[in-house]
Amino acid sequence: xxxxxxxxxxxxxxxAALTALIKAAGPVLLGGxxxxxxxxxxxxxxxxxxLSALVVTAVLAEGRSWxxxxxxxxxxxxxxxxxxxCSLILCVSVAVLVTAGLRAL
Amino acid sequence: xxVGGGIPAALTAGSLMNARFxxxxxxxxxxxxGGPLKRAAQGQTVVDSSWxxxxxxxxxxxRWLLFGTTVPQYAAWTFGSVVGAVFGDALGDTxxxxxxxxxxVFFLSLLFAELRGPTSRRVALAGALVALALVPxxxxxxxxLAASAVALVGVVRRSG
Numbered sequence: 001x002x003x004x005x006x007x008x009x010x011x012x013x014x015x016a017a018l019t020a021l022i023k024a025a026g027p028v029l030l031g032g033x034x035x036x037x038x039x040x041x042x043x044x045x046x047x048x049x050x051l052s053a054l055v056v057t058a059v060l061a062e063g064r065s066w067x068x069x070x071x072x073x074x075x076x077x078x079x080x081x082x083x084x085x086c087s088l089i090l091c092v093s094v095a096v097l098v099t100a101g102l103r104a105l
Numbered sequence: 106x107x108v109g110g111g112i113p114a115a116l117t118a119g120s121l122m123n124a125r126f127x128x129x130x131x132x133x134x135x136x137x138x139g140g141p142l143k144r145a146a147q148g149q150t151v152v153d154s155s156w157x158x159x160x161x162x163x164x165x166x167x168r169w170l171l172f173g174t175t176v177p178q179y180a181a182w183t184f185g186s187v188v189g190a191v192f193g194d195a196l197g198d199t200x201x202x203x204x205x206x207x208x209x210v211f212f213l214s215l216l217f218a219e220l221r222g223p224t225s226r227r228v229a230l231a232g233a234l235v236a237l238a239l240v241p242x243x244x245x246x247x248x249x250l251a252a253s254a255v256a257l258v259g260v261v262r263r264s265g
Contacts, residue, residue, distance in 0.1 A: 003112070011112055015119040022123055024145035026130025027137050031144040035135055040164025041259035043132040047160050048225045049232030050125060051216035053252030054153060056233040058209040061240040061248075074206040079213050088214050095210045099203030 074099030121246035128253035129156045136166040150175040157215040224258070231255045 003011065059075050060066055078095035082088070129151050137144045150172050159171035196202075220226050232252035239248035 007112060011115055011119075014112070014116050018116060018120045019123045019126070020149060022120065023126045023130055023148045023151050025127055025148075026132070026134045027144035027148035028141045030131060030134035031137050031139075031141070038260045039135070042256050043135075043164040043259075044162060045225060045228045045256035045259045046128060046132045046253050047157055047162075048216060048219040048229035049255045050128060050153075050249065050253050051157060051212050051219060052229040052233040053236035053249045054125075055209050055212050055216060057236050057240065057245075057248055058205075058212070060237060063245060064241055064243075066237065066240060071203065071206040071209070074203060075209045075213065078206070078210040082210070082214050082217055088211070091214070092207055092210045095206035096203040099206040100201060101203075103201050103203065 070102035071095075071099045073102055118244060118246075121244050121250075124246050124250040125153075125253065126151055128250060129153075132156075132160075133166050133168075133171075135164070136168055147172075152178060154178065154211065154215065157212070157219075160219075162219070162221065228255050228258060231258075 055075075059072050060068065062069075074095040074097075077098050078091040081091045081094060130148050133148065133151060133156065134144070137147050139147070147168060152175055155171050155174035155178065156166075158174050159166045159168065161167055193199075216229060220229060232255045235255055236248035236252040239251055243251070
């Protein structure tokens with residue numbers, strides 16, 4: 001199906017409005033309350049859970065299927081370098097070079 | 106933009122892609138001052154990387170760091186989109202440049218900074234497994250939101 005010009009704009013405006021609602025929901029609904037003591041422990045653990053999910057879905061998934069590509073290898077190499085405390089700029093550069101190199105083969 | 110089921114389907118798919126901001130907003134909520142309107146406005150500044158950078162690691166967020174890291178990213182992102190729209194064809198197939206490897210490495214470095222103790226390592230591993238397990242059975246975006254629920258083990262666990 002192809003969308004008309006007007007429909008594309010409705011889609012953009014609708015998505016912007018829904019995203020604004022999604023981002024506002026937590027701060028508005030929870031902001032004014034005193035939260036129980038365990039809530040800060042949950043919040044601390046959200047970062048590792050969300051970041052690792054972002055990384056694996058970016059590297060090991062394509063749409064609704066698992067997939068492995070040149071970037072999987074590039075990011076894996078950079079991951080080992082990060083673990084060995086190499087600088088972020090170096091790790092990112094190596095990831096890009098490895099990925100582009102494998103695709104050029 | 107390829108669309109299968111018209112505008113409602115596209116809106117649903119797009120919102121699910123952004124559903125993780127719901128979890129990030131819940132985490133950020135206690136760190137924001139002001140009334141509902143002011144908090145709603147401050148909540149708009151959440152993007153993945155600035156949310157992670159502003160996270161102090163004790164359950165609170167540095168909101169000025171959040172705003173300060175979002176603004177330049179937003180400017181760069183808008184600039185990049187304009188450049189891409191105008192000159193994108195000249196670059197040809199951008200996949201061959203390997204640029205899609207940049208953002209996972211950046212998030213990986215933020216993740217490593219979060220792995221402070223055994224509980225956070227286990228939560229990161231569990232979050233990754235939950236997300237990967239859901240990839241084939243849920244629309245994109247849902248696996249990431251679902252992974253954030255793993256953090257609820259913090260209700261019963263003490264150490265970070």
